[in-house]
Amino acid sequence: MVSVIKQIAVSVENTEKSMRFYRDKVGLKFLYHDKNVALFDCSGLRLMLGKNEKPERQPYGTVIYFQTDRLDEEYQRMKKAGVKTIGEPHFTAKFDNKEIWMSFFEDPDSNMFAFIEER
Numbered sequence: 001m002v003s004v005i006k007q008i009a010v011s012v013e014n015t016e017k018s019m020r021f022y023r024d025k026v027g028l029k030f031l032y033h034d035k036n037v038a039l040f041d042c043s044g045l046r047l048m049l050g051k052n053e054k055p056e057r058q059p060y061g062t063v064i065y066f067q068t069d070r071l072d073e074e075y076q077r078m079k080k081a082g083v084k085t086i087g088e089p090h091f092t093a094k095f096d097n098k099e100i101w102m103s104f105f106e107d108p109d110s111n112m113f114a115f116i117e118e119r
Contacts, residue, residue: 005045011052014026018049021108026066027082040065052109056115064113065102071117075103078115086112 012018019038023030028040029049036051047064068074071089079085086104093100098118105113 007046007048009048009050010062010064010107010109010111012107012111013052014108015049015051016027017108021083022047022049025078025083026113062111063104064111065116066113068115068117071101071115072105074115078103078105089115089117 010018015033015038017035019030019033022028022040026074031041031046032076033039038049040047040049040110075085075089084106086106089101089103091099092102101117101119102114105115107113
């Protein structure tokens, strides 16, 4: 039975530039880098940034959601670091007695990612 996502791959144009972005600006735990790939640990889930080997293939709306317990602080940190923001932190849903708040950003290759907080 398949039940756990172990790794997510995101296509990037420049692995060095994207590695620095996710390591230095987003603050992910860096694992490995070579000329075509960079790996990060997200509490046991690996994020792989891989050189886009087919430039004609563009991203199709995949969004990675990183959990945080300080959304407003993280939003300000990203903004201060010069990361492109897509709207401010905002309420999106309520379930299981929790409010779900999110804020969206773009990486150097225009891939969208978000920070999500359960309040």
